[in-house]
Amino acid sequence: MNGTAAEFEWTFGYPAESVWSAPGRINLIGEHTDYNDGFVLPMALDHSLAVAAARRDDGTVRLRSRQEPGATDVAVDELEPGSVTGWAGYPAGAIWALLRCGHRVGGLDLLVDSTIPTGAGLSSSAALTCATALATLHLYGIDTDRRSIARAAQHAEGEFVGMPCGILDQSAVLLAERGHALFMDTRSLQTEQVPVDLAEHGLALLTIDTRAPHRLVGGEYAERRRCCEQAARTLGVPALREIDAARLPETLDALDDDRTRRRVRHVVTENERVLRTVELLRAGKLRDVGPLLTASHVSLRDDYEVSVAEVDTAVDAALEAGALGARITGGGFGGCVIALVDEHRASACTEAVRAAYHRNGFTPPETFTVTPAAGARREA
Known part of the structure; x- marks a missing residue:
């Protein structure tokens, strides 16, 4: 610096x-x-x-x-x-x-x-x-x-x-x-x-900048937040955190429209995926986290509707090339995809994503692997 x-x-x-x-x-x-x-x-x-x-x-x-x-x-x-x-x-x-x-x-x-x-x-x-x-x-x-x-x-x-x-x-x-x-x-x-030692397990976390512009100050993000807050009021709870996953079907039945039901379903099931992921990381079962990442993406794509074509293309290509799991990360509407891959498969997954982008006429993506880093600090 x-x-x-x-x-x-x-x-x-x-x-x-x-x-x-x-x-x-x-x-x-x-x-x-x-x-x-x-x-x-x-x-x-x-x-x-x-x-x-x-x-x-x-x-x-x-x-x-x-x-x-x-x-x-x-x-x-x-x-x-x-x-x-x-x-x-x-x-x-x-x-x-x-x-x-x-x-x-x-x-x-x-x-x-x-x-x-x-x-x-x-x-x-x-x-x-x-x-x-x-x-x-x-x-x-x-x-x-x-x-x-x-x-x-x-x-x-x-x-x-x-x-x-x-x-x-x-x-x-x-x-x-x-x-x-x-x-x-x-x-x-x-x-x-929670420890995340990717190298110890022969894994890499491949990050794919999809080059789809990520702009959240517009109305889409705010609309989803308002929808969740309104659903919580309708259900009589302070926040959707309170919804019991075991009672999700009957909870959804209490909501009037399908879009709100899908938004609520994502939040409730995503909380469960976080808790399960933490359990797996504590147990050192990093490879088993992959399917949870993919399930998160499907939920964000279908229930929360925050994905875009470039993102879905990157996720699908990475999975087809052998990724253990992949999903959009961040608020959505563009941005990055993460893929949990065997370390020796990172290059193949990268090339598969690039080839899929080329076939679809998208701007070539940027890719890099990440490891957990330290938070903010004084440099001088």
């Missing part, structure tokens, strides 16, 4: 006081469960984002990025939802959220530098809000716990930017540990670090 600090000095004309990095994330399983008080199982990536920052004494926030064009200057006391748009809305929103929490923070110069693929569903936005929050709190001498920071970062995305996300992404960015997936109960915010 030395280049980030050097770029900060070149951009602003003086040295940065601090540099913080935050990783992207892959969600192993547990999609669209977090805003339903359910269970999730993400892990951090080696792809990361850095924020170099320094304080200003005039109450101004100046935001710059090495990857994104444009410059944003805004007064701290003028920050409010809608006041800053585009990529700069995320760091601006993080500062706004800290102020709303009662933290006394002021002006900043801030430079962003990222290796997280944008638009791929790897939570570059959560990395940006969390890294900004950590840098800001550090510079202003404020000590608070990371779960509180995660909640503030979630509010930044939900209320400042307008993306009504759950707490999954921010928690993974801040709390993940190397070599582990983060099992989280999003109601209690209790977490457990």
Whole structure:
């Protein structure tokens, strides 16, 4: 991250006081469960984002990025939802959220530098809000716990930017540990670090950036959240987390329309898949996780309807080439696919996906393997 600090000095004309990095994330399983008080199982990536920052004494926030064009200057006391748009809305929103929490923070110069693929569903936005929050709190001498920071970062995305996300992404960015997936109960915010040693089992987690644009600030994500919240009210429960999987058929009968029934069925069965996956990981049965990944994709494709043609093509090609399981990861409508593969089959699966894309006239995908990485940290 030395280049980030050097770029900060070149951009602003003086040295940065601090540099913080935050990783992207892959969600192993547990999609669209977090805003339903359910269970999730993400892990951090080696792809990361850095924020170099320094304080200003005039109450101004100046935001710059090495990857994104444009410059944003805004007064701290003028920050409010809608006041800053585009990529700069995320760091601006993080500062706004800290102020709303009662933290006394002021002006900043801030430079962003990222290796997280944008638009791929790897939570570059959560990395940006969390890294900004950590840098800001550090510079202003404020000590608070990371779960509180995660909640503030979630509010930044939900209320400042307008993306009504759950707490999954921010928690993974801040709390993940190397070599582990983060099992989280999003109601209690209790977490457990679950070992994921792919190499020990001769496995690889192949990640396929489908190159289908991943844009969630639009209405599709919000519509699904509203549908779930309305279903919970109809069923008389605080959240769909409360639905007993054993009583799912009769619960679904109490709902009026098929679309709502399918949304509810996904959330309830996805929670069960997360719990089963955690059991298997604890027992060291990583290979047995594959069918659960595929079942998750089928549910996201058919019941939650968040998949697209490029994603389904990647999943089908990987499975046909011998993947143990594959699914869309992230909120959907594009982004990445993960495939659990025998280590020696990773290249064959990659080539199979590329060939399927070529046949369908899609933009060639990017592929890479991932291992669980550490969460956000100070670099300088």
